[in-house]
Amino acid sequence: MTRKVRTRFAPSPTGQPHLGNARTAILNWLYARNQGGAFVLRFEDTDTARNVEGGEQAILDALDWLGLDRDEGPDVGGDHGPYRQSERGELYLARARGLVADGHAFRCFCTPEEMEADRVAAIAAGEPPGRDRRCRDLDPIVSAGREAEAPSAGEEVTLRLRVDSGPVAFEDRLKGALSIDGDDLGDMVLVRPDGRPTYNFAVAVDDFEMQISHVIRGIGHLSNTPKQVLLYRAFGAPPPEFIHIPSVLAEGGGKLAKRAGAPGVLDYRDEGFTPDAILNYLSLLAWSSATGEEVLTRRELIEQIDLDRLGATDAEVDPEKLRWLSGQHLRRQSAVSIAAAWAGVSGVAELGLSDEDLVRAAEVFVQRTSVLTDAPEELAAVFADPDLRTEAAREVLASPDASLALETLAGAWEETDWDVGTLKASMRNAMQASGVTGKSFFQPTRMSLMGATHGPDLTDVAYALGEARTRRRLARALELAHDHRRETE
Ligand code: GLU
Secondary structure, three states: OOOOOEEEEOOOOOOOOEHHHHHHHHHHHHHHHHOOOEEEEOEOOOOOOOOOOOHHHHHHHHHHHHOOOOOEEOOOEOOOOOOEHHHOHHHHHHHHHHHHHOOOEEEEOOOHHHHHHHHHHHHHOOOOOOOOOOOOOOOHHHHHHHHHHHHHHOOOOEEEEOOOOOEEEEEEOOOEEEEEEHHHHOOOEEEOOOOOEOHHHHHHHHHHHOOOOEEEEEHHHHHHHHHHHHHHHHHOOOOOEEEEEOOEEOOOOOEOOHHHOOOEHHHHHHOOOOHHHHHHHHHHOOEOOOOOOOOOOHHHHHHHOOHHHEOOOOEEOOHHHHHHHHHHHHHOOOHHHHHHHHHOOOOOHHHOOOHHHHHHHHHHHHHHOOOHHHHHHHHHHHHOOOOOOOHHHHHHHOOOOHHHHHHHHHHHOOOOOOOHHHHHHHHHHHHHHHOOOHHHHHHHHHHHHHOOOOOOOHHHHHHHHOHHHHHHHHHHHHHHHHHHHHHHO
């Protein structure tokens, strides 16, 4: 029987995910969506020293921005909650007690000092060090009685798993068959004397109770896996499928770490990357499409994700590639949606453009941008009122053919449809009619329209500026050109 696919993303609420964490979330989400399964979010917040204020919200915001919707989680609820480890204490304790009752676990009354002395002695004797020597074979009735007396006797109780010698074997989708000996694991602690579960116990209980079918996570967790496999054995259930993915490295090859200043997903949002580009980029940092296609939509990623195509090597973040992909995704959006996104970018409102202006500008200038925040500079270069009082402007507009070029062009653009093709054709006609060509024609035109000597295609500029603005700018420049001629004559 194949089980229903249920994947999970299990971050600690330490703030917004960096690209490596985000990629883990993305793969789990894509695979769940591909399989018609469920994507579960769980906060692993038992290490309270690491939790940061607002950390959960930052993760939710990042997932929302990336469009990774949850089927179950602390924010949306579900049948397998609670979805915060800090709210699951009773469940861990109950599960541990169940394991004690059925003999898989035992109560240990040793002090840390005794355990340490045992460890040293075991190593000296060439025996496995992590095994409890006093309590694992206590008679259950005796040990239960001792637990009841523990508070008055000044004893503390740790619940440990009984780990026998022999192989703990498991499969990883990428690494293949792996095995470690129980002797190397020792009688692992499940619940500490203060009632707190250990990390691996909590993870295994959660994955088991939340019926997780596939654990897709960073390679750093591979060493935890045998412990979790042993726990599944104790629960009498087959473990989930494990898929440990290689790391995402910072540019230059170092570890991606928030502490080392690795940007978070929301920083990319603030820089104006589109979420689809991040989704696309991080997906293909992990697996390649069978067609070799690099620009994939959300839908295509869901359709094409294939765990058998996961790469086995670490991948470095390449900011240039990410910008390129972002540009590709922007270009696929409608001008109306780009215009709406541009309107919200800081620095755009100050330009005082109408919605129509922005839509026309988006049509012709989006291919000059990679991220939304490229927009203010591109737009300002075209829409800001040109300063024609500069020396450069004077020089260009005073040139002998400037007036003729501008006059003819103004005439040609007088009664014309305002689309790039028509503007281009009528500009060509104006050049022919005036006999002014090349630089002598383009320079005064560009100077009139945008007060500069370089920039985007002229007809794109005129199209974006719109009919009224273009006409006004040509007329004003023409006036100045006449003035300059008069001064020089
Ligand atoms: N909480 C772990 C982390 O943030 C993930 C645990 C797991 O995926 O098993 O790295």
